[in-house]
Amino acid sequence: MDHAAVLALFDRETREGARPEGPGTRVERGARVVRRIGAAHGWNGIVWSDLDESTADEAIAEQIRCFTGLGREFEWKLYGHDLPADLGERLRAAGFAPEPEETVMVAEIAGLALDVEPPEGIRLVPVTDATGVDLVADVHTKAFGTDSTWLRHQLQAQLIDDPDHVVVVVALAGDEPVSSARLELVPGTGFAGLWGGGTVPHWRGRGIYRALVAHRARIAASRGYRHLQVDATDRSRPILARLGFEALTTTTPYLFL
Structure with a gap:
């Protein structure tokens, strides 16, 4: 992979050229x-900035005024190659709190090994309605230990109003939801995003996450996408590397609450 070329393409298509993400x-x-405003x-x-030492502080202050005026909590999605080099320090000084850093991993779908099947006893089921969304939200809460209300609202809205651009899958062991993930298809770009992949603790290490990656990759390929992109945690990064993903840059969410 030509990392510099893919990074430039990623920035141009998915960040600077960001599109609305679902209804509302x-x-x-x-x-x-470039900012994305939702419910x-x-x-x-x-999602994107082009700043230097002379413009960063005022741009930060402007975004705070914008989102607080709307009554919104918001995130500055800072990438490892964003400028100025001290942008993270400037965000902290303005009242932002950083979340753990993640690795942006990218793969050309054509180069991935996609003949990965779920382990015995696990079936992958497409999510198309509120009942399925509830299963995904249950997995999310157990896998990440966080409230899933926002995810439930987002998925229900996407599946109703924008179903062509999101694919949601839940892994079931019998009737028990044990893992889930979604694929976001960004129209007008060559990138499809893998998001929300999580497995409940007592089902980890059995190959479910890997099977969900391959399943979504096959769908993205069938719809003409060339690249897959993941914001990977330390837990998922080794799995993705074994499948053929490469580290492109890092990303750190800076939250303003």
């Missing part, structure tokens, strides 16, 4: 910042 969202483009329970934040 909009993208606003300024000269130096109060959805994702709100900064």
